[in-house]
């Protein structure tokens with residue numbers, strides 16, 4: 001018997017070979033890894049979560065172990081809605097759907113909005129797993145470039161003259177992979193351009209709470225109201241393992257469709273985890289917890305930037321993030337990042353070449369460096385090795 005797989009899952013995996021290579025490399029022992037995107041485990045509030053688990057089971061055990069509603073646990077939805085005030089948006093609990101991580105939100109929006117052949121718009125480069133999700137729905141993926149201060153507005157304006165994407169998927173704060181953040185001016189101009197179309201703005205903001213320097217970060221929801229869906233997650237603030245994210249969707253008609261789809265997918269997100277998280281948030285000060293994480297990441301980012309400045313050969317450019325978990329480095333003379341990645345892994349350092357974050361470009365000279373999950377010593381050692389790899393490859397080219 002031969003199992004008949006659907007056409008959708010029979011397509012060659014979009015970027016599958018890159019992800020395979022990354023995962024294989026990541027399992028090598030003793031590797032210094034700048035390749036992933038993991039929060040630093042020393043930030044996980046294990047004891048406070050244990051206390052929350054006990055309290056939920058003692059006080060509301062039956063509710064926590066029973067089926068629940070698709071939209072999610074009320075107190076958690078309220079907490080999330082209120083917190084949007086700091087990003088300049090007024091929301092109520094009714095605007096929030098709790099999802100299984102923001103990754104599920106990406107699939108829900110694609111399922112509800114995209115028919116085969118529809119245009120969708122993403123940043124260039126963009127979050128790899130978002131690209132993979134969108135590809136399952138057979139869209140035409142359009143891209144708009146990024147500058148130091150966010151989306152290239154002139155390119156966006158020109159593109160919108162000729163195309164009608166269903167949505168613009170953007171990560172405006174400390175973007176994955178580049179670490180770049182939209183300035184206020186760019187936010188305003190992008191919002192004005194989006195407002196002149198029927199396209200939905202999909203703002204993915206997993207890193208917005210991780211600002212360790214500077215200010216800003218207003219949500220597009222502030223400018224666009226119902227024309228904006230805001231995705232969020234507790235993965236980078238409390239725990240990725242709990243798999244709790246959300247969609248904030250002020251548009252009721254869209255909300256109904258998203259709920260309908262989620263109901264079919266999984267009925268609801270794990271209610272036990274939702275209640276434990278809500279209890280944790282009630283009994284602890286999330287801001288104080290965030291201050292600890294931000295201090296940690298600021299230190300790690302500074303160590304990495306300092307080492308890059310000290311050890312990298314001339315011509316290596318890099319972003320200087322004010323938050324989040326990533327630095328985006330560009331090699332001199334168009335040196336291929338895949339070549340650097342392959343050689344670096346042989347010498348014990350894992351980086352992620354830029355290629356899989358692009359819809360089309362290959363052989364790019366950019367790579368992503370993650371600093372959140374390494375000690376100072378490993379960062380210094382890893383950057384020294386990486387610098388030597390780049391020097392050697394540049395020299396091999398000349399010789």
Ligand SMILES: Cc1ncc(COP(=O)(O)O)c(C=O)c1O
Nearest residue numbers: 101102103127176206233235245
């Ligand atoms: C931009 C972006 N969106 C979504 C996600 C998925 O996060 P979650 O753990 O909430 O599913 C990530 C995870 O790294 C991310 O970087």
